[in-house]
Amino acid sequence: MTRAVSTARMTLDSAFVVAEVSPxxxxxxxxxxxxxxxxxxxxxxxxxxxxxxxxxDVLGLIRELGVTTVRYPGGNFVxxxxxEDSVGPVERRPRRLDPAWRSTEPNRFGLAEYVAFLRRIGPQAEPMMALNLGTRGVTEALELLEYANHPAGSELSDRRVAHGDKAPYGIRLWCLGNELDGPWQTGHKTAAEYGRLAAETARAMRQFDPELELVACGSSNRGMPTFAAWEATVLAETYDLVDYxxxxxxxxxxxxDRDSFLASAADMESFIESVVATCDHVGARLKSAKRIGLSFDEWNVWYQSxxxxxxxxxxxxxPEAPRLLEDNYSVVDAVVFGSLLIALLRHADRVGVACLAQLVNVIAPIMTEPGGPAWRQTTFHPFAQAARYARGGQVLHVAAESPTHETGKYGEVPLLYATAVRDPxxxxxxxxxxxxxxxxxxxLEVVLHGLAVSEVVEHSAxxxxxxxxxNTLxxxxxxxxxxxxxxxxxDGTxxxxxxxxxxxxxxLS
Incomplete structure (x- = not known):
């Protein structure tokens, strides 16, 4: 039941900064x-x-969207x-069956094409490469790392040069597998099995380059029966070896239950805070001063049912490239999507990486038609606005009072959900x-303290x-x-x- 409508109030103060927003x-x-x-x-x-x-046309929309880091090539696919299937002359690459999505992979687009794609987006686009720790392991990870990042003079780096890329790819950010706690995952493992393999892989990669940034697999979702215990076990093995x-x-x-759906960010905030607590508990047990970051590298509205x-x-x-997971998003979906962005920003002190899943056609902000146009889904707009006006800014602590209402899933939640970012x-x-x-x-009333703004530049909704x-074709x-x-x-309000x-x-300016 919604309480009687009243004014929501917030206070912003320049002295209370949560964190700088990572690109x-x-x-x-x-x-x-x-x-x-x-x-x-x-x-x-x-x-x-x-x-x-x-x-x-798609590249233009991706630039407008403001995307930075791009995680690749999966997901369950990885x-x-x-x-090796994805490098070298395209006409010599093998066709493979992909059990994750029961599709055929032609390998016409591979590692070199991915790097070229990022370069076409612009200098803000950074690779985030996922490693196969489901059916493969340390050896294959090191081979891929050498092929991608070593300048020249070794068999694998010279192979890259022979394939047409003289300059190394310089991939700094690596995912140590994907969702390996999930029984659906090819090569599913227990936490102890995965933690040991992730630690071995991370240690070997750091022997190659100690400056790499590495992401350990957390739980596939917080509803998993092993949630939190998985993170604790994995981090006990990898805490000093990974960054996220x-x-x-x-x-x-x-x-x-639309009211609960609209309150989804309450679940996302609780999820983030639970993982932070688990990370810090493991750090305390290990007597480590290190603070593990969070990589929220899959998030979105997705009608999985x-x-x-x-x-x-x-x-x-x-089939090859079937029409899968092509959700068409409504206004309601876009509002929930925007609230998830707010949740990520409110936790910018610990969430250092976040990846909207996915970029084009598959539960995506951008849709295309083969041989035809590309267009923006409703969810495109909150992401583009947040990327444009929050990237590189400072998230301010929000002290808010708001009317509330009851939801079936999350209890009483505020009707106002907000954050604010200051350009330093x-x-x-x-x-x-x-x-x-x-x-x-x-x-809504917002009281501003210590913020040198005097004009409303724009209010859009x-x-x-x-x-x-x-939005449709x-x-x-x-x-x-x-x-x-x-x-x-x-007068400051x-x-x-x-x-x-x-x-x-x-x-405000």
């Missing part, structure tokens, strides 16, 4: 799954494709991945706020009279952020009204 918080994820790669980012013969087959532990979380509306129903009804028979150079402040109330606008409105701009009139800044069920960006 890596705006990462994404490209997996060999469905049409993410083929007819997504790579489609030779498309009118917008360049000489390498990369779609220029646990059966043979990196991973988190994965997806959210969907179930059983018509629909996918499971479809998979059971029509199991795939090894210009002093500009951006408030990111969600109104979770489905029916009523929410008045993503909202619609139809909460199910979506036929109507790609049905839902876009719109300006909100009447927002003022007087910002006054605004947040539309029902809305994602808001308020910029």
């Amino acid at each position: 890596r918080l705006f990462g994404s994820f490209v997996e060999h799954l469905g049409r993410c790669v083929y007819t997504g980012i790579h489609e030779p013969g498309h009118p917008a494709a360049d000489e390498t087959g990369l779609r220029g 646990s059966g991945y043979r990196w 532990v991973s988190l994965h979380a997806y959210y969907e509306e179930l059983d018509g 629909k996918w499971r129903e479809q998979a059971e009804a029509d199991p795939l028979d090894w 150079e210009s002093g500009a402040v951006t408030v990111f706020a969600v109104n979770r109330d489905q029916r009523r606008p929410l008045p 993503l909202a619609d009279a139809d909460p199910e409105a979506r 036929a109507d790609p701009d049905r839902v876009v952020p719109h300006p909100v009139p009447g927002t003022t800044l007087r 910002l006054s605004a009204v947040l539309e029902p069920l809305s994602w808001n960006v308020i910029r």
